[in-house]
Amino acid sequence: MSSPLLSKRRIAELPGDFLDSTGRIFATFGPPAQDSGNLSFGVQTPAGRFFVKTTDPDAAVLLPFEERTVLLRNAAALAERCPHPAMPVLKNVLESPVGPVLVYDWVEGELLRRNPGDPASAHDRFRALPVTDIVAALDVVYDLHGLLAGAGYVAADFYDGCLIYDFAAKRLQVVDLDHYHLGPFTNRMGRLFGSSRFMAPEEFEHGAVIDERTTVFNLGRAGRTFLGDADAGEEGFRGGERLYGVLEKACAPDPDDRHESVKRFLEAWRTAIDGQLVPS
Numbered sequence: 001m002s003s004p005l006l007s008k009r010r011i012a013e014l015p016g017d018f019l020d021s022t023g024r025i026f027a028t029f030g031p032p033a034q035d036s037g038n039l040s041f042g043v044q045t046p047a048g049r050f051f052v053k054t055t056d057p058d059a060a061v062l063l064p065f066e067e068r069t070v071l072l073r074n075a076a077a078l079a080e081r082c083p084h085p086a087m088p089v090l091k092n093v094l095e096s097p098v099g100p101v102l103v104y105d106w107v108e109g110e111l112l113r114r115n116p117g118d119p120a121s122a123h124d125r126f127r128a129l130p131v132t133d134i135v136a137a138l139d140v141v142y143d144l145h146g147l148l149a150g151a152g153y154v155a156a157d158f159y160d161g162c163l164i165y166d167f168a169a170k171r172l173q174v175v176d177l178d179h180y181h182l183g184p185f186t187n188r189m190g191r192l193f194g195s196s197r198f199m200a201p202e203e204f205e206h207g208a209v210i211d212e213r214t215t216v217f218n219l220g221r222a223g224r225t226f227l228g229d230a231d232a233g234e235e236g237f238r239g240g241e242r243l244y245g246v247l248e249k250a251c252a253p254d255p256d257d258r259h260e261s262v263k264r265f266l267e268a269w270r271t272a273i274d275g276q277l278v279p280s
């Protein structure tokens with residue numbers, strides 16, 4: 001079944017009003033939970049459920065509205081260039097009076113963003129899964145980044161808040177790649193956007209180069225976070241010695257000491273998970 005949400009190229013009304021006319025808004029994402037200036041919706045339509053992302057011209061956030069629309073268009077270009085089973089399909093981009101409106105497939109599951117103080121958080125339940133399930137989910141994330149790096153994309157603002165896991169289907173999806181950058185770039189901000197738990201030293205350093213090796217660090221942190229305690233070293237790491245070695249190298253403070261590319265990291269990871277996996 002079709003929907004104007006999927007077929008229209010342009011709307012004259014505000015996105016919220018348009019969405020009301022196409023179906024039922026069952027979720028909204030904006031302030032205070034989101035500090036990005038973006039405003040997103042879950043919409044149930046006769047053609048299915050969708051995640052619709054817009055940015056609010058009146059949001060009082062660090063980035064001006066124009067730059068936020070550029071980020072949304074960047075996300076749209078990435079989704080078109082690099083389709084991958086770990087990313088929701090981008091179904092349509094509409095032009096509205098408040099800029100682009102991105103229509104993605106709705107992802108079922110729970111956000112893995114860490115929530116200290118909530119022992120029943122999806123983050124903690126995911127970390128408590130059998131090692132093989134965590135490794136399988138990480139492998140999907142790493143495979144996606146292999147594809148993205150091959151297309152020239154450097155990760156930015158990647159953290160556990162980009163990961164949605166469906167515990168029943170054991171399916172992991174990656175969302176919010178708006179800040180990913182085509183090609184290496186120089187850090188002109190000092191502290192870049194992102195969660196410090198996942199960020200490499202160069203992401204805090206004005207003038208530093210951000211490249212694939214930064215992505216390698218971000219991915220390594222994800223592995224160490226979910227298979228153990230990222231700040232506790234090998235103590236409590238559940239993936240075995242070889243895998244720990246691969247992730248530790250990924251997280252070396254000096255980019256020169258890391259795997260030289262996402263491809264090399266992926267190769268080392270895959271060799272280690274084939275050879276040595278400690279059963280949970």
Ligand SMILES: Nc1ncnc2c1ncn2[C@@H]1O[C@H](COP(=O)(O)OP(=O)(O)O)[C@@H](O)[C@H]1O
Pocket residue numbers: 029034035036037038039040051053088104105106107108111161175176178
């Ligand atoms: N395709 C999707 N399906 C379902 N929920 C999603 C989808 N994409 C994002 N979300 C949810 O919406 C929230 C906000 O989306 P996100 O893209 O992170 O926006 P922002 O740019 O404001 O950070 C996410 O934290 C996640 O919970």
Ligand SMILES: [Mg+2]
Pocket residue numbers: 161176
């Ligand atoms: Mg986000």
